[in-house]
Amino acid sequence: LMQLSIPLNFIGFIYREIRQGLTDIEAMFDLLEVEAEVKDPADAPTLQVSEGAVRFEDVRFGYDPAREILKGISFDVPPGKSVAIVGPSGAGKSTVSRLLFRFYDIQSGRILIDGQDIAGVQQESVRAAIGIVPQDTVLFNDTITYNIRYGRIGAREAEVRRAAELAQIAGFIQELPDGFDSMVGERGLKLSGGEKQRVAIARTILKAPPILVLDEATSALDTHTEQEIQTALDLVSKERTTLTIAHRLSTIIDADEIIVLKSGEIVERGSHRELLEADGLYAEMWAMQREATEAEEALRRAREAD
């Protein structure tokens, strides 16, 4: 019996290792929502990024061609500028970011980076030009250093630390017993949503992509964490072409342009101030979010008084 139990244990061990590996890969793919495989044209050239200008030209798209999700949308994110996309749930905001990564081919229109149609260049080169800070970061079962360095595998120790500092997470890491060597992920330290997001920001800082996509967390973070994350995001998006998929309007007040998407159409666009003056959907969403924040604060004050 002894003889048998050892190999069985061993098989169990191998099985768990493989499963764990698969879970990580699945989680990564879930995160990026990679589904339909898009094909590169034969001998497609690589994308040549000079300034990082993004342009959507009359883009029409549906996951199912029978149900159009984006109904002809056009916008520009000029080099180094920031554009935020807001709108009700299901409007198609995240779809815009998935299309920029070319996870799907569009039905008509064009998506251009520095004048090159992303459908005509190698996908890999498109994805290499874009950094994403997703809503929910999947961390590898490895050290914090490994997780940050994933942004640029050859990065030196000092660069990893600098990125962590810029991402406002270095202080937290230094307090850990094993510091940057601490294991994280399923079998290591469990990080909070805000901590994971800052690790993702550090990773993106190391990658230093010309184009940045920020997919803002829907989940509410406490005010202090939110401020730290905002500081980190402001640093990473500075002078970089940035597209923000926003759920909370408070974070995008300074965007160069805000695009209001509703049922796959752009219904309003302009700066925060212009949109408030227009007194349309954005102004309505702003007022609603204000009320919600005030109600939350009142509730918290009441709890604290107890």
Ligand code: ATP
């Ligand atoms: P939210 O603010 O709730 O995240 P959103 O504006 O980001 O919403 P999208 O995620 O872009 O909305 O989704 C737009 C529409 O596309 C939704 O109706 C959704 O059901 C549909 N959709 C999203 N992903 C897929 C998919 N992989 N396959 C089919 N339909 C999808």
